[in-house]
Amino acid sequence: MQDRETDGHRARKRFGQNFLSDPNIIRRIIDAIRPKEGDIMVEIGPGLGAMTTPLIERLGHLNVVEIDRDLIARLRETWTPEQLTIHEGDALKFDFGSLGSPLRVVGNLPYNISTPILFHLSTFADRVKDMTFMLQKEVVMRMVAEPGTEEYGRLSVMLQYRFRMARVFDVPPGAFRPAPKVMSSIVRMAPLPPEELGARDEALLGQIVTAAFGQRRKTLRNTLKDFLGEADFAALGLDPGLRGERLSVAEFVAIANHVAAARAG
Incomplete structure:
Protein backbone atom coordinates (compact mmCIF):
# COMPACT_ATOMS: atom_id res chain seq x y z
CA MET A 1 0.00 0.00 0.00
CA GLN A 2 1.33 3.43 -0.88
CA ASP A 3 1.27 6.38 1.50
CA ARG A 4 -2.22 7.95 1.66
CA GLU A 5 -2.83 11.70 1.44
CA THR A 6 -4.41 12.95 4.69
CA ASP A 7 -5.10 16.67 5.17
CA GLY A 8 -2.00 17.52 3.16
CA HIS A 9 0.11 14.87 4.94
CA ARG A 10 0.89 11.44 3.58
CA ALA A 11 0.02 8.73 6.13
CA ARG A 12 3.17 6.64 6.25
CA LYS A 13 2.71 2.89 6.41
CA ARG A 14 6.13 2.34 7.99
CA PHE A 15 5.04 4.44 10.98
CA GLY A 16 1.67 2.68 11.21
CA GLN A 17 -0.16 5.97 10.68
CA ASN A 18 -3.97 6.06 10.78
CA PHE A 19 -5.28 9.45 11.84
CA LEU A 20 -8.34 9.81 14.07
CA SER A 21 -10.88 12.13 12.46
CA ASP A 22 -14.34 11.48 13.99
CA PRO A 23 -15.17 14.41 16.33
CA ASN A 24 -17.63 12.35 18.39
CA ILE A 25 -15.06 9.63 19.03
CA ILE A 26 -12.43 12.24 19.86
CA ARG A 27 -14.78 13.82 22.39
CA ARG A 28 -15.51 10.42 23.99
CA ILE A 29 -11.80 9.67 24.32
CA ILE A 30 -11.04 13.04 25.91
CA ASP A 31 -13.95 12.55 28.33
CA ALA A 32 -12.56 9.12 29.23
CA ILE A 33 -9.09 10.59 29.86
CA ARG A 34 -10.48 13.45 32.01
CA PRO A 35 -7.46 15.76 31.60
CA LYS A 36 -7.13 18.48 34.23
CA GLU A 37 -5.03 21.64 34.28
CA GLY A 38 -1.72 20.90 35.97
CA ASP A 39 -1.62 17.22 34.95
CA ILE A 40 1.77 16.07 33.65
CA MET A 41 0.70 14.38 30.44
CA VAL A 42 2.45 12.98 27.38
CA GLU A 43 0.79 11.98 24.13
CA ILE A 44 2.51 9.31 22.05
CA GLY A 45 2.16 9.89 18.31
CA PRO A 46 0.05 13.07 18.16
CA GLY A 47 -0.21 12.79 14.39
CA LEU A 48 -2.35 15.59 12.95
CA GLY A 49 -3.35 16.74 16.43
CA ALA A 50 -6.90 15.35 16.69
CA MET A 51 -6.43 14.67 20.40
CA THR A 52 -3.63 17.19 20.92
CA THR A 53 -5.89 20.20 20.43
CA PRO A 54 -8.55 19.33 23.04
CA LEU A 55 -5.88 18.07 25.44
CA ILE A 56 -3.98 21.37 25.33
CA GLU A 57 -7.25 23.28 25.74
CA ARG A 58 -7.88 21.46 29.03
CA LEU A 59 -4.30 21.04 30.26
CA GLY A 60 -2.62 24.27 29.22
CA HIS A 61 0.58 22.34 28.45
CA LEU A 62 1.22 18.93 26.86
CA ASN A 63 4.27 16.80 26.06
CA VAL A 64 4.26 14.77 22.85
CA VAL A 65 6.59 12.10 21.45
CA GLU A 66 6.64 12.07 17.63
CA ILE A 67 9.02 10.47 15.14
CA ASP A 68 7.69 11.95 11.86
CA ARG A 69 9.57 15.17 11.04
CA ASP A 70 6.82 16.48 8.76
CA LEU A 71 4.27 16.15 11.56
CA ILE A 72 6.68 17.75 14.02
CA ALA A 73 6.97 20.77 11.71
CA ARG A 74 3.16 21.06 11.59
CA LEU A 75 2.93 20.85 15.39
CA ARG A 76 5.52 23.63 15.78
CA GLU A 77 3.55 25.85 13.42
CA THR A 78 0.35 25.30 15.41
CA TRP A 79 1.46 25.50 19.05
CA THR A 80 3.88 27.59 21.08
CA PRO A 81 6.63 25.99 23.23
CA GLU A 82 4.67 27.10 26.30
CA GLN A 83 1.71 25.00 25.14
CA LEU A 84 3.50 22.03 23.60
CA THR A 85 6.85 20.37 24.32
CA ILE A 86 7.85 18.14 21.41
CA HIS A 87 10.16 15.19 22.04
CA GLU A 88 11.41 14.12 18.63
CA GLY A 89 12.23 10.44 18.31
CA ASP A 90 11.13 6.85 18.76
CA ALA A 91 8.73 6.21 21.67
CA LEU A 92 10.34 2.78 22.08
CA LYS A 93 13.59 4.48 23.10
CA PHE A 94 12.18 7.48 24.96
CA ASP A 95 12.83 7.95 28.70
CA PHE A 96 9.31 8.64 29.97
CA GLY A 97 10.72 8.95 33.47
CA SER A 98 12.36 12.23 32.42
CA LEU A 99 9.00 14.00 32.27
CA GLY A 100 8.28 13.90 36.00
CA SER A 101 5.59 12.19 38.03
CA PRO A 102 2.82 11.32 38.47
CA LEU A 103 2.78 11.03 34.69
CA ARG A 104 -0.33 10.47 32.59
CA VAL A 105 0.26 8.78 29.21
CA VAL A 106 -2.17 8.80 26.28
CA GLY A 107 -2.05 8.02 22.60
CA ASN A 108 -3.24 6.27 19.49
CA LEU A 109 -0.45 3.69 19.49
CA PRO A 110 0.89 2.43 16.14
CA TYR A 111 -0.54 -1.05 15.70
CA ASN A 112 2.67 -2.44 14.24
CA ILE A 113 4.69 -1.79 17.43
CA SER A 114 1.99 -1.66 20.11
CA THR A 115 3.19 -4.64 22.17
CA PRO A 116 6.83 -3.48 22.43
CA ILE A 117 5.66 0.02 23.44
CA LEU A 118 3.42 -1.42 26.18
CA PHE A 119 6.31 -3.42 27.63
CA HIS A 120 8.60 -0.38 27.42
CA LEU A 121 6.05 1.78 29.23
CA SER A 122 5.64 -0.88 31.92
CA THR A 123 9.18 -0.16 33.08
CA PHE A 124 8.03 3.35 34.09
CA ALA A 125 4.90 2.18 35.95
CA ASP A 126 6.16 3.40 39.33
CA ARG A 127 6.11 6.99 38.00
CA VAL A 128 2.79 6.77 36.15
CA LYS A 129 -0.69 7.71 37.35
CA ASP A 130 -2.56 6.16 34.44
CA MET A 131 -2.35 5.36 30.73
CA THR A 132 -5.16 5.56 28.18
CA PHE A 133 -4.54 4.18 24.71
CA MET A 134 -6.25 3.37 21.47
CA LEU A 135 -5.07 0.05 20.11
CA GLN A 136 -6.18 -2.66 17.76
CA LYS A 137 -9.14 -4.36 19.44
CA GLU A 138 -7.46 -7.76 19.11
CA VAL A 139 -4.53 -6.49 21.20
CA VAL A 140 -6.82 -4.96 23.84
CA MET A 141 -8.73 -8.23 24.14
CA ARG A 142 -5.42 -9.98 24.84
CA MET A 143 -4.49 -7.32 27.41
CA VAL A 144 -7.69 -7.79 29.44
CA ALA A 145 -8.18 -11.54 28.80
CA GLU A 146 -9.01 -13.92 31.63
CA PRO A 147 -7.32 -17.30 32.27
CA GLY A 148 -8.70 -20.15 30.20
CA THR A 149 -9.55 -17.99 27.17
CA GLU A 150 -7.92 -18.12 23.76
CA GLU A 151 -6.71 -14.51 24.06
CA TYR A 152 -4.98 -15.05 27.42
CA GLY A 153 -1.21 -15.13 27.12
CA ARG A 154 2.11 -13.50 28.01
CA LEU A 155 0.82 -9.98 27.33
CA SER A 156 -2.23 -10.59 29.56
CA VAL A 157 -0.22 -11.90 32.51
CA MET A 158 2.62 -9.37 32.46
CA LEU A 159 0.36 -6.32 32.07
CA GLN A 160 -2.27 -7.52 34.55
CA TYR A 161 0.51 -8.20 37.07
CA ARG A 162 1.48 -4.53 36.95
CA PHE A 163 -1.74 -2.69 36.03
CA ARG A 164 -5.45 -2.59 36.69
CA MET A 165 -6.87 -2.90 33.17
CA ALA A 166 -10.20 -1.77 31.70
CA ARG A 167 -11.49 -1.86 28.12
CA VAL A 168 -13.46 1.39 27.76
CA PHE A 169 -15.14 1.31 24.33
CA ASP A 170 -14.59 0.25 20.71
CA VAL A 171 -13.74 2.54 17.79
CA PRO A 172 -14.81 1.58 14.24
CA PRO A 173 -12.45 1.81 11.23
CA GLY A 174 -14.49 4.69 9.78
CA ALA A 175 -13.30 6.98 12.58
CA PHE A 176 -9.84 7.13 10.93
CA ARG A 177 -8.23 8.47 7.77
CA PRO A 178 -7.12 6.28 6.09
CA ALA A 179 -9.46 3.66 7.57
CA PRO A 180 -7.62 0.62 8.98
CA LYS A 181 -8.91 -2.87 8.22
CA VAL A 182 -9.48 -3.64 11.91
CA MET A 183 -11.61 -2.50 14.82
CA SER A 184 -9.89 -0.45 17.53
CA SER A 185 -10.53 -0.18 21.28
CA ILE A 186 -9.76 2.26 24.07
CA VAL A 187 -8.03 0.73 27.10
CA ARG A 188 -7.19 2.31 30.45
CA MET A 189 -4.27 1.09 32.57
CA ALA A 190 -3.69 2.15 36.17
CA PRO A 191 -0.54 0.92 37.95
CA LEU A 192 -1.18 -1.29 40.96
CA PRO A 193 0.41 -0.18 44.25
CA PRO A 194 3.76 -1.87 45.05
CA GLU A 195 2.28 -3.86 47.94
CA GLU A 196 -0.07 -5.64 45.53
CA LEU A 197 2.63 -6.84 43.13
CA GLY A 198 4.09 -9.70 45.12
CA ALA A 199 6.85 -11.08 42.89
CA ARG A 200 10.25 -11.36 44.60
CA ASP A 201 12.01 -11.27 41.24
Whole structure:
Protein backbone atom coordinates (compact mmCIF):
# COMPACT_ATOMS: atom_id res chain seq x y z
CA MET A 1 0.00 0.00 0.00
CA GLN A 2 1.33 3.43 -0.88
CA ASP A 3 1.27 6.38 1.50
CA ARG A 4 -2.22 7.95 1.66
CA GLU A 5 -2.83 11.70 1.44
CA THR A 6 -4.41 12.95 4.69
CA ASP A 7 -5.10 16.67 5.17
CA GLY A 8 -2.00 17.52 3.16
CA HIS A 9 0.11 14.87 4.94
CA ARG A 10 0.89 11.44 3.58
CA ALA A 11 0.02 8.73 6.13
CA ARG A 12 3.17 6.64 6.25
CA LYS A 13 2.71 2.89 6.41
CA ARG A 14 6.13 2.34 7.99
CA PHE A 15 5.04 4.44 10.98
CA GLY A 16 1.67 2.68 11.21
CA GLN A 17 -0.16 5.97 10.68
CA ASN A 18 -3.97 6.06 10.78
CA PHE A 19 -5.28 9.45 11.84
CA LEU A 20 -8.34 9.81 14.07
CA SER A 21 -10.88 12.13 12.46
CA ASP A 22 -14.34 11.48 13.99
CA PRO A 23 -15.17 14.41 16.33
CA ASN A 24 -17.63 12.35 18.39
CA ILE A 25 -15.06 9.63 19.03
CA ILE A 26 -12.43 12.24 19.86
CA ARG A 27 -14.78 13.82 22.39
CA ARG A 28 -15.51 10.42 23.99
CA ILE A 29 -11.80 9.67 24.32
CA ILE A 30 -11.04 13.04 25.91
CA ASP A 31 -13.95 12.55 28.33
CA ALA A 32 -12.56 9.12 29.23
CA ILE A 33 -9.09 10.59 29.86
CA ARG A 34 -10.48 13.45 32.01
CA PRO A 35 -7.46 15.76 31.60
CA LYS A 36 -7.13 18.48 34.23
CA GLU A 37 -5.03 21.64 34.28
CA GLY A 38 -1.72 20.90 35.97
CA ASP A 39 -1.62 17.22 34.95
CA ILE A 40 1.77 16.07 33.65
CA MET A 41 0.70 14.38 30.44
CA VAL A 42 2.45 12.98 27.38
CA GLU A 43 0.79 11.98 24.13
CA ILE A 44 2.51 9.31 22.05
CA GLY A 45 2.16 9.89 18.31
CA PRO A 46 0.05 13.07 18.16
CA GLY A 47 -0.21 12.79 14.39
CA LEU A 48 -2.35 15.59 12.95
CA GLY A 49 -3.35 16.74 16.43
CA ALA A 50 -6.90 15.35 16.69
CA MET A 51 -6.43 14.67 20.40
CA THR A 52 -3.63 17.19 20.92
CA THR A 53 -5.89 20.20 20.43
CA PRO A 54 -8.55 19.33 23.04
CA LEU A 55 -5.88 18.07 25.44
CA ILE A 56 -3.98 21.37 25.33
CA GLU A 57 -7.25 23.28 25.74
CA ARG A 58 -7.88 21.46 29.03
CA LEU A 59 -4.30 21.04 30.26
CA GLY A 60 -2.62 24.27 29.22
CA HIS A 61 0.58 22.34 28.45
CA LEU A 62 1.22 18.93 26.86
CA ASN A 63 4.27 16.80 26.06
CA VAL A 64 4.26 14.77 22.85
CA VAL A 65 6.59 12.10 21.45
CA GLU A 66 6.64 12.07 17.63
CA ILE A 67 9.02 10.47 15.14
CA ASP A 68 7.69 11.95 11.86
CA ARG A 69 9.57 15.17 11.04
CA ASP A 70 6.82 16.48 8.76
CA LEU A 71 4.27 16.15 11.56
CA ILE A 72 6.68 17.75 14.02
CA ALA A 73 6.97 20.77 11.71
CA ARG A 74 3.16 21.06 11.59
CA LEU A 75 2.93 20.85 15.39
CA ARG A 76 5.52 23.63 15.78
CA GLU A 77 3.55 25.85 13.42
CA THR A 78 0.35 25.30 15.41
CA TRP A 79 1.46 25.50 19.05
CA THR A 80 3.88 27.59 21.08
CA PRO A 81 6.63 25.99 23.23
CA GLU A 82 4.67 27.10 26.30
CA GLN A 83 1.71 25.00 25.14
CA LEU A 84 3.50 22.03 23.60
CA THR A 85 6.85 20.37 24.32
CA ILE A 86 7.85 18.14 21.41
CA HIS A 87 10.16 15.19 22.04
CA GLU A 88 11.41 14.12 18.63
CA GLY A 89 12.23 10.44 18.31
CA ASP A 90 11.13 6.85 18.76
CA ALA A 91 8.73 6.21 21.67
CA LEU A 92 10.34 2.78 22.08
CA LYS A 93 13.59 4.48 23.10
CA PHE A 94 12.18 7.48 24.96
CA ASP A 95 12.83 7.95 28.70
CA PHE A 96 9.31 8.64 29.97
CA GLY A 97 10.72 8.95 33.47
CA SER A 98 12.36 12.23 32.42
CA LEU A 99 9.00 14.00 32.27
CA GLY A 100 8.28 13.90 36.00
CA SER A 101 5.59 12.19 38.03
CA PRO A 102 2.82 11.32 38.47
CA LEU A 103 2.78 11.03 34.69
CA ARG A 104 -0.33 10.47 32.59
CA VAL A 105 0.26 8.78 29.21
CA VAL A 106 -2.17 8.80 26.28
CA GLY A 107 -2.05 8.02 22.60
CA ASN A 108 -3.24 6.27 19.49
CA LEU A 109 -0.45 3.69 19.49
CA PRO A 110 0.89 2.43 16.14
CA TYR A 111 -0.54 -1.05 15.70
CA ASN A 112 2.67 -2.44 14.24
CA ILE A 113 4.69 -1.79 17.43
CA SER A 114 1.99 -1.66 20.11
CA THR A 115 3.19 -4.64 22.17
CA PRO A 116 6.83 -3.48 22.43
CA ILE A 117 5.66 0.02 23.44
CA LEU A 118 3.42 -1.42 26.18
CA PHE A 119 6.31 -3.42 27.63
CA HIS A 120 8.60 -0.38 27.42
CA LEU A 121 6.05 1.78 29.23
CA SER A 122 5.64 -0.88 31.92
CA THR A 123 9.18 -0.16 33.08
CA PHE A 124 8.03 3.35 34.09
CA ALA A 125 4.90 2.18 35.95
CA ASP A 126 6.16 3.40 39.33
CA ARG A 127 6.11 6.99 38.00
CA VAL A 128 2.79 6.77 36.15
CA LYS A 129 -0.69 7.71 37.35
CA ASP A 130 -2.56 6.16 34.44
CA MET A 131 -2.35 5.36 30.73
CA THR A 132 -5.16 5.56 28.18
CA PHE A 133 -4.54 4.18 24.71
CA MET A 134 -6.25 3.37 21.47
CA LEU A 135 -5.07 0.05 20.11
CA GLN A 136 -6.18 -2.66 17.76
CA LYS A 137 -9.14 -4.36 19.44
CA GLU A 138 -7.46 -7.76 19.11
CA VAL A 139 -4.53 -6.49 21.20
CA VAL A 140 -6.82 -4.96 23.84
CA MET A 141 -8.73 -8.23 24.14
CA ARG A 142 -5.42 -9.98 24.84
CA MET A 143 -4.49 -7.32 27.41
CA VAL A 144 -7.69 -7.79 29.44
CA ALA A 145 -8.18 -11.54 28.80
CA GLU A 146 -9.01 -13.92 31.63
CA PRO A 147 -7.32 -17.30 32.27
CA GLY A 148 -8.70 -20.15 30.20
CA THR A 149 -9.55 -17.99 27.17
CA GLU A 150 -7.92 -18.12 23.76
CA GLU A 151 -6.71 -14.51 24.06
CA TYR A 152 -4.98 -15.05 27.42
CA GLY A 153 -1.21 -15.13 27.12
CA ARG A 154 2.11 -13.50 28.01
CA LEU A 155 0.82 -9.98 27.33
CA SER A 156 -2.23 -10.59 29.56
CA VAL A 157 -0.22 -11.90 32.51
CA MET A 158 2.62 -9.37 32.46
CA LEU A 159 0.36 -6.32 32.07
CA GLN A 160 -2.27 -7.52 34.55
CA TYR A 161 0.51 -8.20 37.07
CA ARG A 162 1.48 -4.53 36.95
CA PHE A 163 -1.74 -2.69 36.03
CA ARG A 164 -5.45 -2.59 36.69
CA MET A 165 -6.87 -2.90 33.17
CA ALA A 166 -10.20 -1.77 31.70
CA ARG A 167 -11.49 -1.86 28.12
CA VAL A 168 -13.46 1.39 27.76
CA PHE A 169 -15.14 1.31 24.33
CA ASP A 170 -14.59 0.25 20.71
CA VAL A 171 -13.74 2.54 17.79
CA PRO A 172 -14.81 1.58 14.24
CA PRO A 173 -12.45 1.81 11.23
CA GLY A 174 -14.49 4.69 9.78
CA ALA A 175 -13.30 6.98 12.58
CA PHE A 176 -9.84 7.13 10.93
CA ARG A 177 -8.23 8.47 7.77
CA PRO A 178 -7.12 6.28 6.09
CA ALA A 179 -9.46 3.66 7.57
CA PRO A 180 -7.62 0.62 8.98
CA LYS A 181 -8.91 -2.87 8.22
CA VAL A 182 -9.48 -3.64 11.91
CA MET A 183 -11.61 -2.50 14.82
CA SER A 184 -9.89 -0.45 17.53
CA SER A 185 -10.53 -0.18 21.28
CA ILE A 186 -9.76 2.26 24.07
CA VAL A 187 -8.03 0.73 27.10
CA ARG A 188 -7.19 2.31 30.45
CA MET A 189 -4.27 1.09 32.57
CA ALA A 190 -3.69 2.15 36.17
CA PRO A 191 -0.54 0.92 37.95
CA LEU A 192 -1.18 -1.29 40.96
CA PRO A 193 0.41 -0.18 44.25
CA PRO A 194 3.76 -1.87 45.05
CA GLU A 195 2.28 -3.86 47.94
CA GLU A 196 -0.07 -5.64 45.53
CA LEU A 197 2.63 -6.84 43.13
CA GLY A 198 4.09 -9.70 45.12
CA ALA A 199 6.85 -11.08 42.89
CA ARG A 200 10.25 -11.36 44.60
CA ASP A 201 12.01 -11.27 41.24
CA GLU A 202 10.04 -9.66 38.39
CA ALA A 203 12.64 -10.61 35.77
CA LEU A 204 12.28 -14.25 36.81
CA LEU A 205 8.49 -13.93 36.62
CA GLY A 206 8.86 -12.67 33.07
CA GLN A 207 11.09 -15.62 32.13
CA ILE A 208 8.62 -18.12 33.56
CA VAL A 209 5.62 -16.54 31.84
CA THR A 210 7.49 -16.39 28.53
CA ALA A 211 8.41 -20.08 28.84
CA ALA A 212 4.86 -21.09 29.78
CA PHE A 213 3.41 -19.50 26.64
CA GLY A 214 6.33 -20.24 24.31
CA GLN A 215 4.69 -23.45 23.11
CA ARG A 216 1.01 -23.06 23.92
CA ARG A 217 0.03 -26.65 23.16
CA LYS A 218 2.57 -28.12 25.58
CA THR A 219 1.88 -28.70 29.25
CA LEU A 220 3.58 -26.98 32.15
CA ARG A 221 5.59 -30.15 32.78
CA ASN A 222 7.32 -29.50 29.45
CA THR A 223 7.33 -25.71 29.19
CA LEU A 224 8.55 -25.14 32.76
CA LYS A 225 10.92 -28.11 33.03
CA ASP A 226 13.87 -25.73 33.47
CA PHE A 227 12.17 -24.22 36.54
CA LEU A 228 10.05 -26.92 38.20
CA GLY A 229 10.26 -30.64 38.91
CA GLU A 230 7.49 -32.98 40.03
CA ALA A 231 8.15 -32.17 43.70
CA ASP A 232 7.85 -28.46 42.96
CA PHE A 233 4.49 -28.93 41.26
CA ALA A 234 3.31 -30.91 44.28
CA ALA A 235 4.53 -28.24 46.69
CA LEU A 236 2.69 -25.58 44.69
CA GLY A 237 -0.45 -27.68 44.39
CA LEU A 238 -0.38 -27.39 40.60
CA ASP A 239 -1.26 -30.01 38.00
CA PRO A 240 1.78 -30.32 35.68
CA GLY A 241 -0.59 -31.52 32.97
CA LEU A 242 -2.15 -28.07 32.66
CA ARG A 243 -1.23 -25.56 29.98
CA GLY A 244 -0.06 -22.03 30.72
CA GLU A 245 -3.34 -20.38 29.77
CA ARG A 246 -5.06 -22.12 32.70
CA LEU A 247 -2.98 -20.31 35.33
CA SER A 248 -3.96 -17.03 36.96
CA VAL A 249 -1.56 -14.13 37.42
CA ALA A 250 -1.38 -15.00 41.13
CA GLU A 251 -0.38 -18.60 40.31
CA PHE A 252 2.42 -17.39 38.03
CA VAL A 253 3.64 -15.15 40.85
CA ALA A 254 3.54 -18.11 43.25
CA ILE A 255 5.63 -20.20 40.83
CA ALA A 256 8.19 -17.39 40.42
CA ASN A 257 8.47 -16.91 44.19
CA HIS A 258 8.85 -20.65 44.73
CA VAL A 259 11.69 -20.80 42.18
CA ALA A 260 13.31 -17.67 43.63
CA ALA A 261 13.20 -19.14 47.15
CA ALA A 262 14.65 -22.46 45.97
CA ARG A 263 17.50 -20.70 44.19
CA ALA A 264 18.21 -18.53 47.22
CA GLY A 265 18.23 -21.61 49.43
